[in-house]
Amino acid sequence: MTNKTVTDLIARSNRLGSDPKNTNYAGGNTSAKGTDVDPVTGKPVELLWVKGSGGDLGTLTESGLAVLRLDRMRSLVDVYPGVEREDEMVAAFDFCLHGRGGAAPSIDTAMHGLVDAAHVDHLHPDSGIALATSADGEALTKQIFGDRVVWIPWRRPGFQLGLDIAEIKRGNPQAIGTILGGHGITAWGDTSDEAEARSLEIIDTAQRYIEANGASAPFGAPVAGYGALPEAQRVSRAAALAPFVRGLASADRPQVGHFTDDPRVLEFLASEKHPRLAALGTSCPDHFLRIKVKPLVLDLPADAPIDDVKARLAELHQAYRADYQAYYDRHASPDSPAIRGADPAIVLIPGVGMFSYGKDKQTARVAGEFYLNAINVMRGAEAISTYAPIEESEKFRIEYWALEEAKLARMPQPKPLATRIALVTGAASGIGKAIATRLAAEGACVVIADLDAAKAQAAAEEIGSTDVAVGIAADVTDERAVQAAVDATVLVFGGIDIVVNNAGLSLSKSLLETTAADWDLQHNVMARGSFLVSKAAARALIDQKLGGDIIYISSKNSVFAGPNNIAYSATKADQAHQVRLLAAELGEHGVKVNGINPDGVVRGSGIFAGGWGAKRAAVYGVDEEDLGEFYAQRTLLKREVLPENIANAAFALCTSDFSHTTGLHVPVDAGVAAAFLR
Template identity: 90%
Template structure:
């Protein structure tokens, strides 16, 4: 990697690491330099620029598009005008050097046409606050003098690149621009100078807002709209989360994210929050992820949960009608079809913000972008009046053919994409294998276990395997404790917005004869498995019904639920209890679209917490084999002569959650390699 590229990546990472400078995946940076053409051996001028969809904070060399400057500058001579500027994006492909690296973004022209060795285009909250102020042009002159030049709003593209290039030529003293309604662009002769100029614009805007801004930009406090105390706030959020997820999944299922960031709560407590929220966001990066505006509950924080739900349902209907009207006002014959009218952001006074997307990362980032928008509104209202770009321009970007093409290139979702699973006893063995498989198939998973550290470690391991830190969380959960069970459900719906799959896997076993089994032995096993699965299923069912999206409950029972063997009366009896819970719940929850099925494993020795905890040694003693040979012993007594592994059980759990089993409930699936005595009759 040459020095120019190294400096560019280091600068990009520094700028992108601080959210005050730019939002996730927002903005782009570039550098120009010379390399030897491998074909001719002659020097060639190149542009390295962050490619489409990358993130500055984590940018690597692979994320850069590499273009020949001579060919890119020649595009000016064939530019067909602003009405056809979208065609220029495809033309960038003919300017690529070698394999070209990442796909060039829409902002490539800005970087290639501006006569500066290094260019930064960023979306800082302070800069966008100036860019969206009603008198932004005058403020830019007042704040920066002639060092920063105002650029009226223009949609990103080739013409904007030409405009900024001309400003740079006409204003040799300038270090950058404020892009109306959008962000900032800065430049420099060196990488360090470009970075310094970017930070100068950002920090100067910050200081001006801090020194000259009004003290209450969101208006006077609204009575009853202040933040609820922490425990009450999160309890209320958890009570609303499944219902909200059901509403926003009217068009298609969504994953959620919740935050009660103090800045969100402050915004919602002010008298102006309703007016400001209705104006929507401005920066294209913001509203592409948050939609043009959020849904805002217009009830005080102490309204009853039932009243809040009823009002949210009314507001959701109104939001969908309003969004459809927005689409119909601006759509043309060649506009992409409407992508769904549900909100991406829901704001609950006194509680916080729910954000939604096709996966957890998308939902989380949408929330982060709306928090950026709140910061922008605060700054703009502090020194002026917030005046974002009009909705016609928002529509042009939201339903831009280039954006639609980008969406169409997205990979096909995995089978369990958008589904949220809670697996109990999942820090090891069967539970961990199930959680791992569900996550690999696209689900978000909550690893619940009595040992919090082990649960968190398992979640971390799964996240590393998937390569995504947004897919798994670990929590402590004692399934025998009703309050702890509810806390686990609350943690699940706050982590991912709701719940779709429950796997009752938590269990233990003591291998004793009837006469050796004590009442305490009996109670312990029944409390964990019979009572525990009842408590978890009950709490999960309430959320599933409230959500209204159907779902799956799976019990990991046992071959012993139907097979009578010696020296395990307590274990087998409680497994029989679980097996009948499957039938009972299938009969009761079917009307809500919730499927309830069971899996009956046998002889799962490797990786099993139960077997490692002494059960294996005792079962081996019963059968007269060495403990290390127990798995092989179980395999030999099966029809298929195969050892059963945790992954085999995970395969069955995954299958039961897929559309292939959409019409199956009340089923018990044996995963025992064939034990004739346990055949269901």
């Protein structure tokens, strides 16, 4: 049975963490002290339950808590070697764990264990950090809170900070919490409700003060030409820039992207102070751990020609990399972790919005959320004072902390297709859905395009959250719709790496029964559709300069002459030759183009379910339910071909194992000798 102390702690954490005004994603931590039964002795023991390393308050569960014995943890004070060696104390926490210990203790554990209060909250609210990063934050804290909240100058999170806060609590019995310079807030209480109420009191009081006393235009006057473009123009411009910007942000390693045109971003970029403030960088440790010390900011008007924007971004990117390398060189010591890459995590485009990047969609999205937090902080600090983040050297100590490096080393190895972004047409069912599912399972972000938007969205929901898969409507015969699908892909995930031309249909008719409309329909969907999709995607692939894969789901019928199938087989032959033509043309850009030639995929196939199966069964003189087995028996391996078999081949072609293969047609037909490639 869960301890009530733990139940109350989790409920409090979830309430605080689910409201973005209180703390950023995965930011801050909460704790509770109480007693539980020692399973070894059967006697009560004093314990500390505290949010573990890397967890998120809004979604915290009991498994995300570290559980430590208070007596052992407090005894660490006697062996503390001093601030120069305080990192050693994190390893010492492991010797204080109770039972199985739960989650890994975080660097902030000392703050919670050493403060003499039953319940402690440490949060990163924008309003609190605005005070914490104000040039006269200490005086403002006194003015706003009197002696109810105490200012603590910046100190890197760790054991000494825990000792400092504990001393503040002892020396100021009237205080309910602290403002941590450059960092955030801490509050405490005798009960869980009291700690929560005091946290909210600090957050809300700071916010009310900023709103009542702050300057009306904290970012300064608007700058002509830098205002937000109209929405349609803004989104179109973002789509045109997204692949190019992603390519820049992926110079060291591929990244997934996220785009937002949040009004707060657009307002910031339209104001005169934004170049100075952006260059000062962020302050809260959570901020610059996720978004680096500062963003890359375009210094051209909102309506500058796209080619000029790209050229300038390329120049700024080189300057950013040189500046970041210099930052690393200024502060790195012989035992510092190696530089983790010099590309920006945040790219700001006046009039358009913000691109943010990370190892997956969630990381990229959260990075953008963190820069929004940073904008809010700068707005608040500039409204009541002057924004003054912590020193660059301190930022480096956090960013290249050995403890942070150890945390990164503990993360699981990425899946084979991690950071890759796929667009799969005709993917709401059958072969396309199987391919999308397999690519996502291997780490890719997937856009499922289908004529039926509702079915595409339902298929995406089956695969995972919108950080993994999204569904969109797309008619591959319509050039504008195809471009819209590619634009949607690059906007939602930052770019595009894999294109699977799978959309198709078939009408089984003899030559004399096939009408011109039958012929045009099949050629429009498969031959023309594949051409349009490949053309639109190729522009983005070339702009990214990251290579990529285009895969055509053709058919054994592209080389096998069967009866009553002229329109379908002819268009599949067209697709098959597109593979060869595009492989020859796009190779110089690192784009591989390959095809897959399945035999009749009956089970799970949208084409066969739509009447094609019945007609093919009639041609071969078998019952429709026996068609799959009929196809299997005519193969060399005597195996039925399933959608998952096609998906396996598509995945393989996208892996590094096929890095030197282009222009290939892979038969997935269980062995049809008449369809052997010659």
